[in-house]
Amino acid sequence: MNPGDRVRVERADQTYEGVLLPSSTAQNLVVKLDGGYNVGVDRDAADVDVLETDVYDIDSGGADDGSAVEFDDDLPTISLISTGGTIASTIDYRTGAVTAQFDAEDVLRAVPDLAGRANYRGRVVANILSENMTTDVWQDLARAVAEEIEAGADGVVVMHGTDTMQFTASALAFMLDTPVPVVFTGSQRSADRPSSDNVMNAVCAVEAAKADAAEVMVCMHASESDDVCALHRGTRVRKNHTSRRDAFETVGAEPLGTVAYGDDVEVAFDGEYAERGGTDLAIESALESEVELLKFTPGTDESALDVAEGKAGLVLEGTGLGHVHSDWVDRIAELVDDGTTVVMTSQCIEGRVCDRVYDTGRDLLDAGVVEGEDMLPGTAKVKLMWALANSDDPAATVREPIAGEITDRSVPWE
Numbered sequence: 001m002n003p004g005d006r007v008r009v010e011r012a013d014q015t016y017e018g019v020l021l022p023s024s025t026a027q028n029l030v031v032k033l034d035g036g037y038n039v040g041v042d043r044d045a046a047d048v049d050v051l052e053t054d055v056y057d058i059d060s061g062g063a064d065d066g067s068a069v070e071f072d073d074d075l076p077t078i079s080l081i082s083t084g085g086t087i088a089s090t091i092d093y094r095t096g097a098v099t100a101q102f103d104a105e106d107v108l109r110a111v112p113d114l115a116g117r118a119n120y121r122g123r124v125v126a127n128i129l130s131e132n133m134t135t136d137v138w139q140d141l142a143r144a145v146a147e148e149i150e151a152g153a154d155g156v157v158v159m160h161g162t163d164t165m166q167f168t169a170s171a172l173a174f175m176l177d178t179p180v181p182v183v184f185t186g187s188q189r190s191a192d193r194p195s196s197d198n199v200m201n202a203v204c205a206v207e208a209a210k211a212d213a214a215e216v217m218v219c220m221h222a223s224e225s226d227d228v229c230a231l232h233r234g235t236r237v238r239k240n241h242t243s244r245r246d247a248f249e250t251v252g253a254e255p256l257g258t259v260a261y262g263d264d265v266e267v268a269f270d271g272e273y274a275e276r277g278g279t280d281l282a283i284e285s286a287l288e289s290e291v292e293l294l295k296f297t298p299g300t301d302e303s304a305l306d307v308a309e310g311k312a313g314l315v316l317e318g319t320g321l322g323h324v325h326s327d328w329v330d331r332i333a334e335l336v337d338d339g340t341t342v343v344m345t346s347q348c349i350e351g352r353v354c355d356r357v358y359d360t361g362r363d364l365l366d367a368g369v370v371e372g373e374d375m376l377p378g379t380a381k382v383k384l385m386w387a388l389a390n391s392d393d394p395a396a397t398v399r400e401p402i403a404g405e406i407t408d409r410s411v412p413w414e
Contacts, residue, residue: 006052007031009041016041017051071119076154078118078209080107081144083126083137083160083168107159111202118155118206123148130161130168135385138171139285145172145182146283155181155209157202162186162239162247165218169234170379173216173403174386177282183209184234185219188245197221197245204229204259213256213273216403221245222258230255231269235379235405252350252374253407288312288388293381295347296324302331313341313384313394316369317377322346322353322361329363336368341394345372345380370395373406380405 001007001020009016009031018033029041029048107122108114125141126133145156160168169184176182185205187198197220205219208231216234223246232250241247250256257269291313294304305328308314314335318324322344324332336342344364346353352374355361365371372380380398383405387397399406 001048001050002053004053005050008049008051009046010048011041011046075117075119076210077121077152078206079121079123079145079148079151079153079156081123081125081141081148081156081158082107083133083141083158084128084130107202111199113199113203114206117203118210121148121151121153128161130164133161133164133168135171135287135289138168138175139287141168142172142175142283142285145176145178146281149178149180149281153180155183155206155211157205157209158182158184159202160184160186162188162220166234166237166239166248166376167378167382169216169218169237170382170403170405171287171386173234173405174383175283175285175287176216177279178214178216179277179279179281180214181209181211181276182216183219183231184217188221188243188247197226200226200261201229203265204261207259207265207267208257211257211267211269212276213269214276214278215256215274217256218248219259220248222255227261229259229261231257231259231267233404235383235403236376236407238376238378251376284386284390286389287385289385291315291381291385291388293317293377295377296328298325300325302328305331305335308335308340308342310338311340312388313343313381315343315345315372315377315381315384317347318344318353319347321351321357322355322364322371323358324360324364326360326363329360329367332364332369333367341370341384341388341398342368343370343372343380343384343398345375345377347377370398373399375405 003020003022005020007020009029016031016033016039018031021030021032027043029043031039033039123144125144126137148156165184165186172182183205185201187201189196201220208219218232218234218237219229222228222230232248232255236250236253237248238251239247240249254270256271256273260266290311292307292311293315294307295317316324332342344353353371355365355371384398387394391397
């Protein structure tokens with residue numbers, strides 16, 4: 001009996017079945033149960049039967065090479081692209097630490113439920129915490145996705161840390177015209193926790209990548225239970241909670257669809273979406289990195305605008321319909337005169353910017369501010385970076401709906 005063996009442990013009137021893990025003491029057995037929990041048992045008080053040997057490779061933190069899926073002509077091909085994060089993490093049972101794994105076989109070891117759903121190709125673009133994401137990585141990722149589609153992938157799943165996933169999804173939505181689904185997913189809780197969401201999110205993301213909506217989407221838990229994932233349009237999604245499994249929400253609209261999770265995983269779409277094969281693959285990956293996002297709050301001095309001095313673009317996160325202190329207006333006009341494109345968004349969760357209602361808004365329009373409609377501030381920043389690099393008229397491009405980032409109209413919630 002060795003670590004990695006599958007065992008049945010009987011103690012008094014209780015029976016446990018799972019994988020034997022290394023133990024820090026000779027007196028205790030540690031068994032990882034199928035549900036994810038670990039249980040410790042006094043060796044002398046238990047009867048142990050070995051059911052299978054070497055079913056789990058402790059050194060690699062996952063199953064052995066038998067977990068890899070051979071190519072099946074009847075299955076679609078899904079490209080798994082990693083940028084980091086915990087979705088494909090596995091556990092080093094000697095240290096208790098969670099370690100990120102990245103190629104396709106590693107993902108299949110971490111999430112064996114993916115087997116039989118598709119043929120997989122694995123690719124690493126980055127190995128970083130998502131707060132360390134940069135525009136250069138966005139561009140590398142866009143090119144990698146395009147190359148995978150050109151090579152015949154029927155869908156792409158991007159594994160990404162959750163903290164900045166919405167920004168990267170927006171960036172790809174603007175940079176890519178895609179004929180197949182591009183689905184971002186991640187994990188709020190690491191694989192060593194019984195409440196980890198990595199398995200369900202990964203399975204649902206793969207099923208969404210096999211489906212019909214050829215858009216950039218984010219696939220994450222729609223509730224705290226393991227019952228359904230939501231498919232959010234990449235330009236309308238926001239992470240609204242630090243740690244809940246259902247942290248992601250579509251703002252100002254409904255999710256594109258859902259993926260019901262269970263014995264049968266079913267994908268359903270509720271609204272309009274770009275259909276698979278409806279466009280040819282195209283990429284415009286140029287980005288202007290000299291763009292800032294600034295949030296106005298009462299009492300903030302106009303010197304805060306110094307952050308935009310000499311920059312190509314500035315997105316303001318204003319109050320209400322899109323306002324800042326009236327003392328800021330002249331300085332904003334100077335920035336515009338010096339060539340900085342200034343876009344106004346709202347820090348309100350719902351609703352549309354309209355600077356034609358109050359005097360301050362009209363003054364901002366006279367100063368050259370561009371209304372950001374109902375774009376999320378982060379999305380507006382990413383779009384402005386893209387528009388400045390790819391359009392002769394960035395202000396007009398900002399106001400034009402491109403990837404679902406601007407809704408047709410805003411209505412109050414009933």
